[in-house]
Amino acid sequence: MATRTDAPTRREQILKEAARLFAERGFHGVGVDEIGAAVGISGPGLYRHFAGKDAMLAELLVGISGQLLTGGKRRVAESDGGDPEALLDSLIEGHIDFALDDRPLITLHDRELDRLRDSDRKLVRQLQRQYVELWVEVLREVYPGLLEPAARSAVHSVFGLLNSTPHLGRPGSLPGRAATAALLHRMARGAFAAAGA
């Protein structure tokens, strides 16, 4: 992972603020003027960077889904036939990092999907589906007795568990990031273990 050191571009600033605002008040609840104000320019200036408000949401959601899937595939590749248990732990860890570091995106990800144009929505759904299937395959290697429909339900449910981070109160009321991550990780494994029994 090459850590970025250069300053964020204006486009990236806009996307970040838009994500925060969309997560706080919903896509329809935020005006373009507010998004502009959040980055120090005003309203129509955004159209120098994006074709429209819809395009911002689309780029955010496609980006999230793609990032999750890419990270998941990378972890599978790095494991390469090794211990499935360790691979499952790796997937869980990656998802938790994302859920803790990009809370607004996690919120958007399963909340505003229906506001997308048909083609974008199909793309996002396809990426999400591939990500789920990747987890399902790994899960069924760890728990061979688990049938596919049950495995898929279990994966969706654990996503619900891991994505609950936005409800956990603002950073500070928590017992520290590492402890929270560890708790979530244990609970996810416990839930999977119970599903596989």
Add this chain to the structure above:
Amino acid sequence: MATRTDAPTRREQILKEAARLFAERGFHGVGVDEIGAAVGISGPGLYRHFAGKDAMLAELLVGISGQLLTGGKRRVAESDGGDPEALLDSLIEGHIDFALDDRPLITLHDRELDRLRDSDRKLVRQLQRQYVELWVEVLREVYPGLLEPAARSAVHSVFGLLNSTPHLGRPGSLPGRAATAALLHRMARGAFAAAGA
């Protein structure tokens, strides 16, 4: 539980359809004309039954939170000092019933809270908080080693797990309601057990 046999009132019809539409497209994404059309009257006719669009959302969210809390309190009272394990199972079962039978309400419940007037939002949050604390107390009886902050995080996370039902595909792709409920129940217990270890 006295099962209702009389026909639903117009108010109830409106609330039900509004809940469905809000869950599908978001509060700001639904117009009053659509809500009216869903119950066979048109737009402004709704104002004979509600003070405004906001009032519908408020009544829905207060109703949900109150219903969950009331049901939880009833189960605690029925247990009355008995087996904490059985009480925890009872709470989980009640929450699962709600999540499976009223999916649109579950969706709204943690998605549109910020669209409420300040007073209504405070009321809903207070009801939600009481419900969480009720779970936390029971959970700490079952797992005495669990500290309060961790227990609260665990409860929120299990709510995320149980409330994932809207993502589980429409009824029919599932292996039957009873099997789904049983799976969710096992996973919730597994997650709690892992948190308590």
Add this chain to the structure above:
DNA sequence: CCTTCAGGTTAACGACCGCTAACCTCCCTG
């Protein structure tokens, strides 16, 4: 039979919102 009222209707107003048009101003480059 007349009144009343609950529960509708349509028309229209005012606010807001996404987006475009037209214009301005640096800064880079040949």
Add this chain to the structure above:
DNA sequence: CAGGGAGGTTAGCGGTCGTTAACCTGAAGG
């Protein structure tokens, strides 16, 4: 030192939305 494009600005248009106003109607009650 021209000039041109990147990245802003404000004004304003067109459509939508929540809400109100004014009117209608059928059924119940004295």
